[in-house]
Amino acid sequence: MKIVSYNVNGIRSALNKGLLDWIKTDNADIYCFQELKANLEDIDTAAFESLDYHGYWYPAQKKGYSGVGIITKLKPNEVHYGCGLEQADVEGRVLQLSFDHFHLVNTYFPSGSSGDERQEYKMVFLNEYLALMQSKFEIPSANLIIAGDYNICHKEIDIHDPKGNKDSSGFLPEERAWMDKLFEAGMVDSFRHMNTDPHQYSWWSFRANARNNNKGWRIDYINVSESMKDKIRQAVIHPDVKHSDHCPVLLELDI
Secondary structure, three states: OEEEEEEOOOHHHHHHOOHHHHHHHHOOOEEEEEOOOOOHHHOOHHHHHOOOOEEEEEOOOOOOOOOEEEEEOOOOOEEEEOOOOHHHHHOOOEEEEEOOOOEEEEEEOOOOOOOHHHHHHHHHHHHHHHHHHHHHOOHHHOOEEEEEEOOOOOOHHHEOOOOOOOOOOOOOHHHHHHHHHHHHOOEEEHHHHHOOOOOOOOEEOOHHHOOOOOOEEOOEEEEEEHHHHHHEEEEEEOOOOOOOOEOOEEEEEOO
C-alpha cells in the first residue's frame, strides 16, 4: 500500500504543471492533497476518475483558499468531511476515510506565518485537534494514519537554518513541543523511523533560490500509530517532483 501526501499549492495550477502525468507513472494507491485553492466545480475530478481513483474533496468555504482532497484506488468504508471543529471545517482542513485495516486523516494544518492572530489560531487548532484524535481513537493501537502539511518542523534536523528560524512560525518551541505530544500520544514519524539523514526537506520558499540551494523545511508528514510501525516498508521524500513549492512525501506500508 503506497500513500502519498502532497501540498499542491493549488490543484488547478498543479494539474497545469503535469500533476496528472506524474500520478500516471507514480501510481500510488492513495494521494492526500492539501491546499486545493479551488471549489469543487473548479476541480477536474473526471481526470482522476479516468485513472481509476475514487475522489473525495473538501474545499474551504472561502474561494481560492485551503481545502483538502483524497484520491484512492481502494474505496473507503466511510468518509467524514471535516472534524467538527468549526473554524477548521469552514477552512476545509480535515478529511477522514476509514478502510478495513486503517483510518486515514488528511489534514492541512494552519500556518501562523501571516501574523499573531493566525499563530494564536494555529495553537488553538493544534491543541483541539490532538484532543479530538485522542478522544476518537485509541491512538497507539488504532491503525491511524495522519497525513498532511503540518506546517511544523519537529527537530533541528528538519530545517536548513534552525538558529536563524528559532523565532519563526513553524519552528517555535511551543509548536515543536506539540509535535512531541503527538508522538508521545502514540504516533510515529514514519520518515524519521526509516531515515535519519539531514538535508531532507519537503517545502522551500520561493525566495532566494531556496529550492535549488536546498534551503528547505520538512513540514509534510505521513505519521502512523504505534500499531503500524512494523508495517512501514519505506518512507521517502521526492524533492525532484515540482508541481508546487512543496514536494510529495511517500509512505509504503505492508497491508
